[in-house]
Amino acid sequence: MTGNTPDGPTAPPLDAGPRRSSPATLEDVARAAGVSLATASRSLNGSSRTVNADYRSKVLDAAARLNYSPNLSAQAVARGSTMTVALVVADITDPYFSSIAAGVVAEADQGRLIVTMAATERDSERELEIVRTLRGQRPKVIILAGSRREGDPSQAALKSELEDYERAGGRVVLISRNELGFRTVQIDNASGASALAASLVELGYRRFSVLTGNRELKTAADRLDGFTAELERAGIRVEADRVVQSAFTRDGGYEGMQTLIAAGLQPNEAVFAVNDVMAVGALSALRDAGLTPGADVAVAGFDDIPTVQDVWPTLTTVTVPLVEVGRTALRLALEDADAAAVSAGSPVATSVVVRDSTPRRA
Amino acid sequence: MTGNTPDGPTAPPLDAGPRRSSPATLEDVARAAGVSLATASRSLNGSSRTVNADYRSKVLDAAARLNYSPNLSAQAVARGSTMTVALVVADITDPYFSSIAAGVVAEADQGRLIVTMAATERDSERELEIVRTLRGQRPKVIILAGSRREGDPSQAALKSELEDYERAGGRVVLISRNELGFRTVQIDNASGASALAASLVELGYRRFSVLTGNRELKTAADRLDGFTAELERAGIRVEADRVVQSAFTRDGGYEGMQTLIAAGLQPNEAVFAVNDVMAVGALSALRDAGLTPGADVAVAGFDDIPTVQDVWPTLTTVTVPLVEVGRTALRLALEDADAAAVSAGSPVATSVVVRDSTPRRA
DNA sequence: CGCGTTCGAGAAAGCGCTTGCCGATCATCC
């Protein structure tokens, strides 16, 4: 196509305009080094076969001189597999997901992997569609974070799609939702929430409300359950009408808190929002209603996203090492089946951090 | 390799274990539809050539039946170009960048493009390295957000790297830093900062400090300049020792404010942090020092990242439509040269939003 | 010194797809 002369680099075309020079190919390198394509390939990617040191360094030199960089797509086609990790999140701007993404990206570039991103916008139809589209990419790994719902009609379709993908040699890792039967980075939602409940009780709280996300969201459900279970153990019941369900987002938290306020706040009440972004929304709702979070009503969240240390009052929450979760997800994907079976067993540890939003009650 | 029988789908291998079934290839589809490879290809990607409706629907049927999904790598190799957009940011967890990323991703999936992410961790050596690595991907577009510094030694290398890339047909878009001579999404930093200064003056402030990021960061410098320029126009000078330079991050803002506090705050002073994450850090520093932001000292930021509406006091800042900036970046990349020349001319508009962190001074 | 090995370079056959070209078919035109 380029009609190279048999030796020497590509002759520049004669036409005017910005010369469009394609990057050097392996063939260019081989020719420049005076070796065959095969030898060039072997020298560059250190295959199982050894290459005479002389040739090897000739190739390396030529490659450097020509500024050669292997065409990843071509490699993928030839090898039959890519170096791509596909990360699917609900919402990139949500600190929960961006922290996880940061972990995945950090881990990926230690393994010369490329990560591609897609956002479901919290829509599971969309998630399914994205996973379907992903097939074309033939990624080595698919990491799914968030947005899965129990009993969702597209759940089954997703599952079979992912199974097909694994059958073709791909690896699926789910973050914090093991319902589908794939490798999972477990976050200990239930016991984290229990520990939080225990801390709040210890701080002197006796009346509770909870702002829960969409109830079918496994994560939300687990946190709610863990929380109430511990309270029950302490002999405290949280009234059904004090559990309000709203979107799993900042605005959801805001609205949920409004509902709670409208229904009437109790003295010395503590509100548990099942995640930090909701908790932050709740704080704002309180303030907009003229109340002082912390003093008038305590608020606690879950996740320990970076911003909660900068809101006022600083938020009591349950720490989840999100960046580490992202890294772990990728590592888990790369392990072979038996090792993965082991590591998938132990959920990542959470721990409660008490801050100003839940002052001790006398 | 798979040793298919000449007709019918791949025969299942006889060995045990989880059967590894590779995805259907175009050849499978063609065979199933009883047409040639060429016809199958043309029916599926509606090339310039038309194909008889009968054949076409046969192919489409077969493709659906076999759950065919084209191998993007193979397409890339055959076509000589990918559908990939490479996005490189400083830090994925920073809301500034994650908002931009969200915009890029949103725009990308309207164009069936794939976006890959990399993080420089605010290190320009690393940025250069990443861009170099990117070459292997042969992305259609490279979008660079943040982390470029003036007079950086690797600047020249980066530039030539990017030029090579454009010469090979790629498109580079820079976000908010046009120093390199590529397409740029301009953010009107200087005039946004000027407008902010004007608003603060109008609110009654007369003494100012600024928390600026690394001074070589073009964005930081422009904002600082715009701010002081407007103040000078109003006859106000900001003392050199009231301009403190620290990292362009939340922690940088925190430390910067500590420095300011140590040097002694003036009554009715307003502190301008050149971006919101720094401003948020500054708020926390104030509080940790026992001061009340807003009441004791006013604080303003820049960017209007989502969280600043949830901190207390809510932050006065300059709105930058970050998600839109991301979308624009990608659109700009896809336009042809002359159209791009036009659209690159107009910076995205910013506007100041006054919130509680800068109450009116009597 | 002859023979079996081993080593390692290179030719070539893919990988899954696109596309230029050829030629068969059929409608159209004077």
Added chain:
DNA sequence: GGATGATCGGCAAGCGCTTTCTCGAACGCG
């Protein structure tokens, strides 16, 4: 009614790599 296009399948040549296989050369051994 024969020539002239236009239309559209299919063949096959790529795209830039990897990897199997072939085969010559170098080496070791008795």
